[in-house]
Amino acid sequence: MRRHPICLRGNAKGNMRGEPPSTGTERGSVGLVSDRRFGFSTPFAILAVVLGLSAFAGISFAGDVNLAWNASTGAAGYKVHFGTASGAYGTSVDVGTRTTYTVTGLAAGTYYFAVTAYDSSGVQSGFSNEATAAVTGGDTTPPVISAVSSSSVTFSSATVTWTTNEQTNSQVDYGATASYGSSTPLNATLVTAHSQGLSGLAASATYHFRVKSVDAAGNPATSGDFTFTTSATADTTAPVISSVSSSGVSGNAATIRWSTNEAANSQVQYGTSTSYGSTSALDPSLTTSHTQTLSGLAAGTIYHYRVTSKDAATNLVTSSDFTFKTTTPLNADLVVAYSFDEGAGTTAADYSGNSNTGTLFNASWTTGKYGNALWFNGKNGYVTAPCSGLPAMNAPQTIAYWFTASRRATSTQPVVSLADDAQQISIQAGFKDSRIGVWQDPGGWLVAANQPSRTWHYIVYTFDGATHRFYVDGDEKGSSTIRPTAAAPTSLQIGRVRDGSDYLRGTVDELRVYSRALSQTEIQSLMNIAIGSQP
Incomplete structure (x- = not known):
C-alpha cells in the first residue's frame, strides 16, 4: 500500500457561495479561495498543498492519500471532495471536525482534492485550493x-x-x-x-x-x-572423528581442530591430566569441520584434551587423548641478564632480578648489537659476578649471548665461565681448539661447532638434563648426550677462564643465563629482543 501525504496549510478564506477552486497556482502552493467571510466568527483558513510519498507496511494493490488543513473558528465540520478530473469532484466525504483525513483504496491514477467547511446550520464554504496526487500501482511481480x-x-x-x-x-x-x-x-x-x-x-x-x-x-x-x-530406521551410528590437532598454542590459549564424517556439534574436554576437569562451551552448530578455542591456560604446562561430537540423532563420539604444551614466557627462569648498555663505569647491571651485578676489570664500553656492549682485549679484560640462582653444571640451563670479533680465535678464549672454585670444576662457553662451543674443565667438549664468520652472531648453548645443543643464529649446529660433572657454580666470570690463564678478545652483548633449556623457537624469538624489552 502506498500513502501519499498531502499537507494543506495556509490562510485562505472560504465563503458561503461555493466558489470554484482557484486556478493558476502550482501544485503545493498556497492560493486563496475568497477574501469574503461566510458567517463564521473567524475566517475559514484553508491549507496550502504539499505533496509527498511514504511507504506503508501491508499488502495492497491500492494507494492512500493523506490530507491535512488548519482548523477554522466557527466551523462545525469539514468535507473532503475528490475525483479524477480537475474541478470535478465525484466523491465527497463528511469528515466531521477532523482537520486530517486519509482517502484510502485508490487505484492507480491522478486524483484531485479540495476541502470545504460548513457551519452549524449546514451552510458550506467554497472549495479550497485544489491538490493533486499521483497514485502508482503496487508491486505485482512474484518472487523467484x-x-x-x-x-x-x-x-x-x-x-x-x-x-x-x-x-x-x-x-x-x-x-x-x-x-x-x-x-x-x-x-x-x-x-x-x-x-x-x-x-x-x-x-x-x-x-x-x-x-x-x-x-x-x-x-x-x-x-x-x-x-x-526418509531412512529405514533410527540413526544409531556415531560420527567418526579424525584429524584432531592443536594449533595457535600460546602461554594461555590454544585452538583445537578436528573433522567428523557427518554433521555434529563440537566440544572439548581438557585439563592437566587424563581426568580433564574442564570443558569448553558447547557449540551446537552441526558441522563436519570443528574448531574450539581454549583460554585461561597456565603457561609452560602440558594439557591433555579430547574432543566430543554429537550428530543430529544424538549419537555421541569421544576421541582418544591428545596433549599440547603451552609456551613459557621468555623471561621465565632467567637468572642472569646483562644488557651492557651502561656505556660508562665499572659495573654492569643484572636485569634478571637476582642482583648478580657484574664488576668490570679492563673491559671497555663500545657499540653493541643492541645499544652498548663490552669489548675484551684478550689480555687482562674480564667481568666477575655473584652466582645467585645459577643452575648446577649438570642441571638444565641456557647460556645465550651476541658476539663479534675482528679475527678468528686460535687459542682458548672463554666468553662465560661458571666455576665451582672449591672443586676447581668449571663449564666454559667460548672458543677452544679453533672451534666454538661448551666444554667442562677438567674434561673436554660437551658440544662444539665450527666458528662462524667474523661478524655479529647469536650464540646459544642449552642442556635439558639429557642433551646438549649448540645454536648459531637460531640454527642448531651440534648436539651430544655427554653427562657433565655435578657441581654448583660459586663464581661467574665473563671474558676469562676460572684461573685467569686465558682471556677473550672480542665484543659481547645481551648475555643471558637461564635455569632451563630454551626451545629453538624461543631462541629464534629471543635473538631479536634486547634485554629490558623482552616479555
Whole structure:
C-alpha cells in the first residue's frame, strides 16, 4: 500500500457561495479561495498543498492519500471532495471536525482534492485550493524461488531450504503424493534464505514437497515438486572423528581442530591430566569441520584434551587423548641478564632480578648489537659476578649471548665461565681448539661447532638434563648426550677462564643465563629482543 501525504496549510478564506477552486497556482502552493467571510466568527483558513510519498507496511494493490488543513473558528465540520478530473469532484466525504483525513483504496491514477467547511446550520464554504496526487500501482511481480533442497533427512524428520530473490515469508507443503496434504506453520518473517523443519515423518517413506513464499506486496510464488526419502530406521551410528590437532598454542590459549564424517556439534574436554576437569562451551552448530578455542591456560604446562561430537540423532563420539604444551614466557627462569648498555663505569647491571651485578676489570664500553656492549682485549679484560640462582653444571640451563670479533680465535678464549672454585670444576662457553662451543674443565667438549664468520652472531648453548645443543643464529649446529660433572657454580666470570690463564678478545652483548633449556623457537624469538624489552 502506498500513502501519499498531502499537507494543506495556509490562510485562505472560504465563503458561503461555493466558489470554484482557484486556478493558476502550482501544485503545493498556497492560493486563496475568497477574501469574503461566510458567517463564521473567524475566517475559514484553508491549507496550502504539499505533496509527498511514504511507504506503508501491508499488502495492497491500492494507494492512500493523506490530507491535512488548519482548523477554522466557527466551523462545525469539514468535507473532503475528490475525483479524477480537475474541478470535478465525484466523491465527497463528511469528515466531521477532523482537520486530517486519509482517502484510502485508490487505484492507480491522478486524483484531485479540495476541502470545504460548513457551519452549524449546514451552510458550506467554497472549495479550497485544489491538490493533486499521483497514485502508482503496487508491486505485482512474484518472487523467484531457487536452490530448493532437503537435508538432515532422518527416519522421522528433514529440513527443507530455499532462497528467494526478495524478502518473503516461508511455508512448505508436503505429503506422500504430489497432492501433499500437510503444511508447515507459516513463518511470517520476511527473508531471502529460508529453512523449514519437517517432523513426525514415517520411516522408509518417499515424501513430495514444494515451497511457498509471498512477498510484502502479496505476490505469491510456489516451487515445483521435489522429493526425499526418509531412512529405514533410527540413526544409531556415531560420527567418526579424525584429524584432531592443536594449533595457535600460546602461554594461555590454544585452538583445537578436528573433522567428523557427518554433521555434529563440537566440544572439548581438557585439563592437566587424563581426568580433564574442564570443558569448553558447547557449540551446537552441526558441522563436519570443528574448531574450539581454549583460554585461561597456565603457561609452560602440558594439557591433555579430547574432543566430543554429537550428530543430529544424538549419537555421541569421544576421541582418544591428545596433549599440547603451552609456551613459557621468555623471561621465565632467567637468572642472569646483562644488557651492557651502561656505556660508562665499572659495573654492569643484572636485569634478571637476582642482583648478580657484574664488576668490570679492563673491559671497555663500545657499540653493541643492541645499544652498548663490552669489548675484551684478550689480555687482562674480564667481568666477575655473584652466582645467585645459577643452575648446577649438570642441571638444565641456557647460556645465550651476541658476539663479534675482528679475527678468528686460535687459542682458548672463554666468553662465560661458571666455576665451582672449591672443586676447581668449571663449564666454559667460548672458543677452544679453533672451534666454538661448551666444554667442562677438567674434561673436554660437551658440544662444539665450527666458528662462524667474523661478524655479529647469536650464540646459544642449552642442556635439558639429557642433551646438549649448540645454536648459531637460531640454527642448531651440534648436539651430544655427554653427562657433565655435578657441581654448583660459586663464581661467574665473563671474558676469562676460572684461573685467569686465558682471556677473550672480542665484543659481547645481551648475555643471558637461564635455569632451563630454551626451545629453538624461543631462541629464534629471543635473538631479536634486547634485554629490558623482552616479555
